[in-house]
Amino acid sequence: MDEDRIKQLLRREEGPKLDFKATLNLNTEGEKKELTKDVIAIANSRGGRGYILFGVQDKTKKLLGIDPVDFREEQIQQIIYNRSDPPVPVRVDFQEYRGVLLAVITIFKSSHKPHQMLQNGAFYIRRGSTTDVARRSEIAGMMQENGIVSYETVPLPRASMQDLDQELLQSYFSNLQVGGENPKEILMQVLGFAKKIDNDKLIPTIGAMLLFGYDPSLYLPQCYVNLTNDETVYHITGNLFSIVQRTCDLVRDMILDPHYPYAAIEEALGNALIHRDYLDISRGVHVDIKDNCIEISNPGALVAGNKSVKYMGDRNPERRNPWLYERLLIMEQGKRFINMGSGMSRMKEALSERGRIRFVNLGSKNLFKVILPR
Template sequence: MDCYKLRRLLNKEEGPKLDFKEELNLSTESEKKELTKDVIAMANSRGGRGYILLGIEDKTKKILGIDPKGYKEEQIQQIIYNRCDPPVPISVDFVEIEGKTVGVITVYRSSHKPHQMIQNGAFYVRRGSTTDIARRSEIANLFQENGLMTYETVILKNVGMEELDFGLIKDYFTTLNVFSDNPSDLILEALGIIGQKSETEGYSPTIGGLLLFGKNPSLYLPHVYIKVVCNGETRIFCGNILKMLDDASGYMRSIIKVEGYPFNALEEVIANALVHRDYLDVTRGIVITVKDKNIEVSNPGALIANNSVYSFSRENNPDRRNPWLYQRLLTLDSKRRFMKSGLGMKRVKKAFAEIGPVKFINIGSQNLFKVLLPVEPKQGSNTYANS
């Protein structure tokens, strides 16, 4: 950390990865816990390194300075180590600026999330510039993103087996070269499609099983839908993932009347939204908004912690939020609409090259990923059909 980097941080506002403090008192246990909470929250939040600047007035960003003798790096590291599981890597620097000394605690990007306060068992995240206790869905998301749990194989114990379409399951087995009119429960359980809570209970579908083979998953997972908004009209598409993809894609083809429009690329964007969305976010579904100049596909689920838009578009095997779903959809979908690598973004951009630029927008603070696709209306005619 040097004066130039410090000034760049001071030009920013407080947020998930930046906090200003006038001073840091570490004489009591409660003060030590407050520091640990802030460090845990930054480490658990999406993005790269976080910074806590000491000796800065938090509202005005006025440089007040601190006495560096009262801040020993070893002491601060020990405080974090004794109260955080697993420990978060940090460093402490002191920078001279405008005749005063500013302390900088750097919270390094962690590959061992989620981090937890040992003393009370709580997980913390940053909401804007505020440290807060993580909600249940946020904790589950942290575990899922870091490979510690698989959301898709959670058993829906209150859902009966009759909610599965066994015709679809039979088709899936056929693609695996397994021919059976009535696959055994043990095989279905081994594949993660069904499960049982205990040996005395019957079988129930898993979340993934319902998403892929359910007759009407939205009855039990009401946030699983695609909403298309065009010309003031709204259409909602429900069903298993492939049905939603087929229905929404067919509708988009019926309303967009642009000669030579790359519908296959649009369909790939919708497919990627379905397989990469955050199914733990129960507050919203996928929304496609058709406007005069662009089509916006808004997907609940920012890129997971180890990816950025840049890296995701270039890596052959980027980290994925729902690997269980992704692997099975590659086999299930005969139309091969689910991208095989991060190069899918490049394919979409190339497909729209003659129409206009494609924008990928990752909004970590809102847990959203948006794709903006250009639309080129035919001269002298309406772009969209009356629906």
């Protein structure tokens, strides 16, 4: 930490990864919990490192200064270690700035989210500049992104095996050979396509429904694409393959340009459907056909706060829904999903003569958008 870094932090407004505080009091258990709560919230929020800057008035950013006696690093780390699970790694720094001594607690980027408060079991995140209790879907999203749970292997109790397209399933299993009784039933469970519930009944998982379901939106209302062209809106449902095919066919009919690189649209749409945040049940994927561009947006910012520029150059990026992606590679015939890691670069290259393609990562809205030039 140095003066330049302090200057940069003071230029910013409070947000998910930055908090200004006038003082630090750790005399009571309540005050210790408040510090831990803020640290947990910043650690759980999207992005890289976070900072709590002490000795600064939060509204005006007036420099007040601190007493270094109140900031014993060993004590602060011990407080956080004993009250957070997993413990959040932090560092305490002092820096003089414009004749005033300030303290900074750096909260390092965590690969062990979600962190929770041990005393009450609560999970916290930052909503803008405010610390708040995380919602169930937000907790599940953090667990999925960090490999603690796999959303796709959760069973759908209201669904049945008859909701799955048996021809698609047979196509998937055609090259697999397993001996013994009921080999298909065994494979369905081993691959995470089905699970047995209390009465020993085999039911499909969310992942199986997305891949093989006749109409996944009956059980997963977020599984759809809304395609907008002028005032007309097309609501497209089905399994992932049928959604991509039907949407791309409609887009071709709307654009009517034989020289347009439609593979770029197909790639962007495939990415949006595979790597979207399915825990966000209030939104689907949206495709908006405009005069000068095509916008494809999906709920689910890049995993772990990755920046699109860094993601675009990564041949093996960190992906949301890796279970779904891996199974698609096995069954996919049209090769839409094979090279998702380099998809951004390929889209950029395919559209280079048309104009600049834009990737917009909106972490605060948990949204990712691709804007393709026409």
